[in-house]
Structure formats: structure tokens, C-alpha cells
Amino acid sequence: MQNDSAIKRAGDVDVRVRHSKEAVMTTTYALLAEEGLAGVTVDAVARRSGVAKTTIYRHWPSREALLLDVCAQMGPHFDIPDAGSLPDDLRALAHRVVEQLLSGPYAAILLSLMDAAERNPHLAALLAAAQTKLVEAVHAILVRARRRGELRRLPDPSNTAALILGPLLYRRLFSHERLSEAFFELVIDSVVR
Amino acid sequence: MQNDSAIKRAGDVDVRVRHSKEAVMTTTYALLAEEGLAGVTVDAVARRSGVAKTTIYRHWPSREALLLDVCAQMGPHFDIPDAGSLPDDLRALAHRVVEQLLSGPYAAILLSLMDAAERNPHLAALLAAAQTKLVEAVHAILVRARRRGELRRLPDPSNTAALILGPLLYRRLFSHERLSEAFFELVIDSVVR
Numbered sequence: 001m002q003n004d005s006a007i008k009r010a011g012d013v014d015v016r017v018r019h020s021k022e023a024v025m026t027t028t029y030a031l032l033a034e035e036g037l038a039g040v041t042v043d044a045v046a047r048r049s050g051v052a053k054t055t056i057y058r059h060w061p062s063r064e065a066l067l068l069d070v071c072a073q074m075g076p077h078f079d080i081p082d083a084g085s086l087p088d089d090l091r092a093l094a095h096r097v098v099e100q101l102l103s104g105p106y107a108a109i110l111l112s113l114m115d116a117a118e119r120n121p122h123l124a125a126l127l128a129a130a131q132t133k134l135v136e137a138v139h140a141i142l143v144r145a146r147r148r149g150e151l152r153r154l155p156d157p158s159n160t161a162a163l164i165l166g167p168l169l170y171r172r173l174f175s176h177e178r179l180s181e182a183f184f185e186l187v188i189d190s191v192v193r
Numbered sequence: 194m195q196n197d198s199a200i201k202r203a204g205d206v207d208v209r210v211r212h213s214k215e216a217v218m219t220t221t222y223a224l225l226a227e228e229g230l231a232g233v234t235v236d237a238v239a240r241r242s243g244v245a246k247t248t249i250y251r252h253w254p255s256r257e258a259l260l261l262d263v264c265a266q267m268g269p270h271f272d273i274p275d276a277g278s279l280p281d282d283l284r285a286l287a288h289r290v291v292e293q294l295l296s297g298p299y300a301a302i303l304l305s306l307m308d309a310a311e312r313n314p315h316l317a318a319l320l321a322a323a324q325t326k327l328v329e330a331v332h333a334i335l336v337r338a339r340r341r342g343e344l345r346r347l348p349d350p351s352n353t354a355a356l357i358l359g360p361l362l363y364r365r366l367f368s369h370e371r372l373s374e375a376f377f378e379l380v381i382d383s384v385v386r
Contacts, residue, residue, distance in 0.1 A: 036308055038231040111308040114366050115229055118301040124369060131368040158370065163383055166360030173307050174362060175324040176317060177351065190356055190383045 017059075023049040024056055028070045033105030037112035040067060064122065071113060071126055080137045086145035091188050093137055094164055098179060101130075102172040111173055135161050163191045210252075216242040217249055221263045226298030230305035233260060257315065264306060264319055273330045279338035284381050286330055287357055291372060294323075295365040304366055328354050356384045 027049035031040045042063050046053045060066040081092035101110055117124040139157035146154050167187050171177045220242035224233045235256050239246045253259040274285035294303055310317040332350035339347050360380050364370045 036312065108308070108311040111304065111311060115301070115304040115308045117369075118304060119229065127367060128369065131370075158368070159376065159379055162360040162363050162368065162370070162376075163380065166363035167355040168359070169367060170355050170359035170362050174320060175351070175355065176310075176321065177324075177355070183352065183355075186352055187356065190386075193383075193386055 020049075020051045020055055021059055024051050024059070024066070025070050025073070028066055029105070029109075032067075032070070032109045032112060036108060037067070037116050042066070064120075068122060068126060071109070071123075072129075080140045082144070085148075086141065086150045087188050087192050089141040089145070090138075090160075090164060090191065091184060093141065094168060094184055094187065097134065097165055098168055098172070102168060102179075107172060131158075131161075134165065138164075160191060164188065213242075213244045213248055214252055217244050217252070217259070218263050218266070221259055222298075222302075225260075225263070225302045225305060229301060230260070230309050235259070257313075261315060261319060264302070264316075265322075273333045275337070278341075279334065279343045280381050280385050282334040282338070283331075283353075283357060283384065284377060286334060287361060287377055287380065290327065290358055291361055291365070295361060295372075300365060324351075324354075327358065331357075353384060357381065 024045055027045050028040055031044055031048065040063065042053055042056055045051075045066070046056055056066070060069060081089045081096070083089050083092050100106065113123055113127060117127050135158045138161045142151065142154055142157055142160065145151050164187055167183075168179060171179055171183065217238055220238050221233055224237055224241065233256065235246055235249055238244075238259070239249055249259070253262060274282045274289070276282050276285050293299065306316055306320060310320050328351045331354045335344065335347055335350055335353065338344050357380055360376075361372060364372055364376070
């Protein structure tokens with residue numbers, strides 16, 4: 001009996017720990033989206049999540065460790081499209097990237113990260129990891145197109161990624177112009193030709 | 194005599210005012226480049242420039258007014274290239290934009306602005322003004338190429354701007370890959386074809 005209730009109590013503690021970690025991460029994400037990186041202080045996270053600062057520091061040794069954890073968990077999780085042709089695959093990937101990286105709260109978070117990465121090599125490494133995932137996805141799409149005979153030679157996937165994602169990033173984060181379906185088409189066309 | 198020295202004194206005041214305004218703006222720019230938008234407080238500017246806070250507030254009613262003034266004066270100020278052919282003109286423009294917007298301290302400032310523009314419509318308007326200057330330059334280049342018979346029809350200059358500047362922005366601010374001469378060539382080629 002004593003063992004059972006000890007296990008039960010340990011289980012309760014696990015659940016409580018999990019809940020408070022989730023609350024801290026959700027709050028951090030919300031603050032990031034609303035106020036940018038500068039708005040995320042451990043004080044603000046504690047106040048809004050209701051989790052004590054000491055508890056936050058038990059799980060994450062620093063504000064930066066918390067930010068890195070939250071950003072790493074958020075960052076692009078897309079499966080690689082397989083729509084049957086090179087333009088369709090690239091278009092589908094472009095749409096996924098826009099939905100996952102450049103829409104809603106994530107756009108503001110991405111910019112905050114890009115800004116802070118200019119001064120912080122840990123955050124720059126996080127961006128580089130996101131970029132690697134993107135380039136891997138483009139590479140898989142290009143290899144498949146090459147096998148289908150759509151490409152005579154395999155282009156550098158990091159060049160292809162920059163040519164496709166660059167104009168989307170530019171419109172969404174710099175010029176604030178609308179990303180129309182016609183613009184996606186133009187971007188894919190300029191790469192596939 | 195009395196009038197002369199009154200004029201002289203007024204002239205001295207003008208020079209002092211101009212010097213202190215310049216010191217404030219130079220310091221603001223330096224702080225922006227080193228620490229991003231969050232690093233620019235009126236306190237920090239006063240401390241570093243040696244200009245009293247009351248004097249700063251006499252010239253700019255708020256921190257934001259100071260930031261807007263500094264950013265508006267900084268850039269971009271490029272003349273439109275006229276190298277004799279469409280690819281050469283676009284390549285020259287791309288180089289100037291990279292030098293003026295995406296190099297040295299300006300890259301970090303631009304990112305800070307892009308980040309803050311997500312939450313601040315005044316800063317978003319400042320970016321839009323920079324984008325308008327870029328599109329006007331691209332438009333002038335395209336019109337000249339059309340007159341020379343290099344283009345059958347005039348493409349939308351804002352599309353051309355996004356296709357050229359997007360990949361450069363992506364490499365410089367997101368993926369932190371090198372902007373090689375071969376990459377410039379690839380970008381211009383993908384647009385001109």
C-alpha cells in the first residue's frame with residue numbers, strides 16, 4: 001500500500017511538472033508572438049503562466065534556454081510533398097513553409113529570432129537548423145524529379161530553396177505585399193524554367 | 194554692435210543645436226546597430242552621446258520619433274544604375290541594395306525594423322517607403338530595357354523586385370549563407386530568362 005501511494009504521488013508530481021512545463025512553454029510562445037523576443041522575460045512568463053519563477057528556473061537554467069527550447073519545438077515540421085511533378089511539389093512545399101513559418105504569430109517570432117540571431121550565435125544555429133530542414137526537403141523533391149526525368153542535372157538545393165523561399169519571405173516580412181496564388185506561380189516558374 | 198553680437202550668439206546656438214542633434218542621431222544609429230531596437234532608449238542615447246535627456250526631448254517628442262527620424266535619414270539612397278543592358282542594370286542594383294541595406298550594421302537595423310514593424314504601423318510605413326524606392330528603381334530599369342527592345346512587355350516591377358531582392362534577403366538575414374558572385378548571377382538569370 002505504501003509503495004502504491006508513493007507511486008501514485010510520484011505520478012501526480014509528474015503530471016504537475018508536465019502541466020507547469022507546458023504552461024510555461026505556451027505562455028512563452030504567446031509572449032513571443034505578441035511582443036517579440038524583448039517581451040519574453042522570466043518575470044513576464046511567471047506572471048502570466050502562474051508558474052513560480054523558481055519552478056521555471058528548475059526546468060530551464062536561463063531565459064535563453066527557455067527561448068531555445070520553445071523555438072526548437074515550434075520550428076518547421078513539414079512532411080515532404082509528393083504531388084507527382086516538380087512544379088507541383090515545389091509549390092506544395094512553398095505553401096507549407098508560408099503556412100508554418102510566415103503566417104500568424106510565427107512570422108513575428110521568426111523575425112524576432114532573425115533579429116536576435118544577428119547578435120546571438122545560439123539563435124543563429126537554430127535558424128541554420130531550420131534552413132537545413134528546408135534544404136533537405138528541396139533536395140528530396142529535386143532527386144525525385146531527376147529520377148522521373150524532369151531534370152537533366154541536379155541543381156544545388158540550397159540555391160533552389162533561396163530562389164523559392166526568398167521572394168515569399170521578402171513579401172511577407174519586408175514589403176508586406178499580399179502573397180497571391182499568381183505570385184506563387186511566378187516564383188515556381190522562375191525556378192523551374 | 195549689439196545687433197551683431199546678438200546675431201553671433203544666435204549663430205553659436207544654431208551650431209550647438211546642430212552638433213547636439215547630430216550627436217544624438219549618430220549615437221542612436223550606433224546603438225541600433227549594436228543592440229537592436231530594444232537597445233535604443235532615450236536614457237542610453239543621453240548617456241552615450243553626452244546630450245541631456247531634456248535636450249533630446251526638445252528635438253524629438255518621443256523615442257519613437259527619434260527612431261523614425263534616424264531610420265528615414267539612413268536609407269536607402271541609391272541612384273538608378275544605367276549599365277546598358279537589363280541584366281547588367283539589375284545586377285548593379287542588386288549589388289547596391291546588398292551594400293546599402295544588407296551589409297554591416299544596416300542588416301541588423303533592418304531586421305530590428307522589420308521585427309518592430311510587425312507591431313508598429315509607423316515603422317511598417319517606413320519599410321513600405323523603402324520598398325517603393327526599390328520598386329521605382331526596378332521600374333526605371335525595366336522601362337529602359339523595353340525601349341532598347343530587350344523586353345517584349347513590361348513585367349510588374351514589384352514582382353521583379355521581390356524575385357531579385359528576396360533571395361538576397363533570405364541568404365543574408367535568414368540562412369546566413371554567403372552571397373557569392375555566382376549566386377547573384379543565378380538570381381539575375383532566373384528573372385531575365
